[in-house]
Amino acid sequence: MAARAIWKGQLKVGTTKVPVKLYSAVEDKTVRFHILDDKSKARVKQHMVDPDSGEEVAAEEIQKGYEVEPGKFVILTEEDLEKLAPPASRDIEVVEFVPQDEISQQWYDRPYYLGPDGDEKDYFALVEALNNKKSEGIAHWMMRGKYYAGGLRPVDDYLFLFTLRDAEEVILADQLPKPAGAAPTQKELNMAKQLVEMLQGEFNPKDYKDEYRKRVMEFIERKAKGHAPRLRPVKTKRQAAALDNVLAKSIAALKKEKRAA
Amino acid sequence: MSVPVNLFPAARGGRASLRMLGPDGQPLARRYYAEKTGKDLDADEVVRGYEIKKDKYVVVTDDELERLEPEKTRDINLTQFVPADSIPPLYFERGYFLTPAAGSTKAYRLLAETMEKNGLAGIATFVMRGKEYLVAIFSERGILRAETMRFPDEIRSPDDVGLPKKKEAPAATVRKFEKLITTKSKKQFSPTKLADKQTDDLLKLVKKKEKQRGSVVRVESEADADHKVIDLVQVLKKSLGGKK
Numbered sequence: 001m002a003a004r005a006i007w008k009g010q011l012k013v014g015t016t017k018v019p020v021k022l023y024s025a026v027e028d029k030t031v032r033f034h035i036l037d038d039k040s041k042a043r044v045k046q047h048m049v050d051p052d053s054g055e056e057v058a059a060e061e062i063q064k065g066y067e068v069e070p071g072k073f074v075i076l077t078e079e080d081l082e083k084l085a086p087p088a089s090r091d092i093e094v095v096e097f098v099p100q101d102e103i104s105q106q107w108y109d110r111p112y113y114l115g116p117d118g119d120e121k122d123y124f125a126l127v128e129a130l131n132n133k134k135s136e137g138i139a140h141w142m143m144r145g146k147y148y149a150g151g152l153r154p155v156d157d158y159l160f161l162f163t164l165r166d167a168e169e170v171i172l173a174d175q176l177p178k179p180a181g182a183a184p185t186q187k188e189l190n191m192a193k194q195l196v197e198m199l200q201g202e203f204n205p206k207d208y209k210d211e212y213r214k215r216v217m218e219f220i221e222r223k224a225k226g227h228a229p230r231l232r233p234v235k236t237k238r239q240a241a242a243l244d245n246v247l248a249k250s251i252a253a254l255k256k257e258k259r260a261a
Numbered sequence: 262m263s264v265p266v267n268l269f270p271a272a273r274g275g276r277a278s279l280r281m282l283g284p285d286g287q288p289l290a291r292r293y294y295a296e297k298t299g300k301d302l303d304a305d306e307v308v309r310g311y312e313i314k315k316d317k318y319v320v321v322t323d324d325e326l327e328r329l330e331p332e333k334t335r336d337i338n339l340t341q342f343v344p345a346d347s348i349p350p351l352y353f354e355r356g357y358f359l360t361p362a363a364g365s366t367k368a369y370r371l372l373a374e375t376m377e378k379n380g381l382a383g384i385a386t387f388v389m390r391g392k393e394y395l396v397a398i399f400s401e402r403g404i405l406r407a408e409t410m411r412f413p414d415e416i417r418s419p420d421d422v423g424l425p426k427k428k429e430a431p432a433a434t435v436r437k438f439e440k441l442i443t444t445k446s447k448k449q450f451s452p453t454k455l456a457d458k459q460t461d462d463l464l465k466l467v468k469k470k471e472k473q474r475g476s477v478v479r480v481e482s483e484a485d486a487d488h489k490v491i492d493l494v495q496v497l498k499k500s501l502g503g504k505k
Contacts, residue, residue: 025417034312038306044296080466084462105408106271113422127430129442137442140455156419158419171358176497189371193375199342202343212330215329223319
């Protein structure tokens with residue numbers, strides 16, 4: 001079944017406008033639970049209360065505040081917030097282009113597909129141009145009253161728009177000191193290289209499955225039928241051994257595996 | 262190969278989060294209540310249920326979930342190394358810095374150096390808050406960073422979304438876009454250009470209103486430990502143990 005578009009807009013590159021539809025590129029499959037009242041096993045509701053008195057505060061009495069220092073709030077009225085919202089727009093403005101992979105993964109937040117909305121020629125021409133130039137577009141847009149910045153990337157034949165995190169949120173490695181401790185010796189570096197080479201391969205996503213999700217779902221299904229399996233408590237493991245030993249053991253184990261294969 | 266590590270988020274929270282306050286400015290709390298009786302429910306009066314069919318739930322306890330968890334360990338278990346630029350960005354979810362845990366400084370430095378020199382990322386599984394994560398580990402400036410990854414079945418294909426098949430684009434249109442890209446190209450990404458004006462404006466307004474009477478409320482700050490502002494960079498610096 002085809003997915004529904006989340007939003008419609010137009011990519012603005014220079015004076016050219018390419019109409020697009022936005023779709024989520026991911027589907028969260030985490031097992032979701034509802035909160036139930038233990039007595040009645042019915043879904044619970046939520047409301048806001050004054051934690052001191054326990055009294056409910058009605059929606060129309062709730063104010064929004066920005067905490068400038070602990071315990072000190074500046075009240076922002078609905079009117080204030082409305083004034084702050086920039087005018088609605090359907091433009092995804094591409095402000096510049098950078099080489100692909102210039103942006104660290106740390107900036108990327110959520111991926112979206114952009115699909116053509118009507119005219120397909122411009123859409124596929126833009127994909128081809130971005131692929132040929134190995135470029136990524138930097139864009140910003142307003143969606144449902146909120147500002148977004150994003151990276152516009154081609155993947156194979158389609159366009160992706162990744163929302164980017166705010167500069168204030170991202171901590172980069174160059175803001176941090178190098179880890180303390182003695183530098184590895186040449187011998188250790190050689191051993192580590194050997195080990196890494198033995199484990200080297202291509203990234204093949206199909207090799208990875210969420211085993212935990214599978215276990216939880218199987219458990220739920222069995223419990224629904226009335227026979228919950230008994231589960232053993234989990235063990236906690238922690239290993240700390242001399243580095244030389246760990247490296248030597250790992251290499252030996254891998255060699256054995258390879259011979260057996 | 263496994264190295265014990267500590268884990269810290271590589272991103273701070275947003276800078277413009279607002280709190281919900283009561284009529285007198287007191288910070289409010291979100292509470293669960295039973296719809297029938299209207300009574301508030303404490304944490305020990307609620308359970309977690311999976312909706313197996315409409316309005317029918319299977320209760321799953323904390324204890325059961327804990328027992329379904331993979332073996333608990335604070336080690337990263339590296340199972341494979343791949344070229345660092347070969348993983349599509351679609352997979353990445355959230356970044357965490359890894360710092361050496363007690364006794365692992367040497368192994369940590371060795372791993373970080375070897376990966377960085379050879380342009381490799383490590384693929385590992387990692388258990389965090391009772392969930393098994395698939396992570397890609399990158400090494401930058403001697404520091405390891407894990408990016409949690411989505412599982413492949415969580416990523417939609419163009420077919421899943423229902424995107425149209427590729428159409429041949431007119432060569433002239435492709436050239437037009439290529440020219441546009443060339444004229445607007447920069448060598449480097451400069452995040453300051455993306456400054457979120459909406460948030461900037463909100464913070465400006467907050468500053469202005471802070472000086473106005475009637476716009477500011479003060480309440481006794483509840484046990485400050487709950488709301489202590491943690492400087493993540495300072496914590497990371499300490500944990501890496503490097504020079505200040």
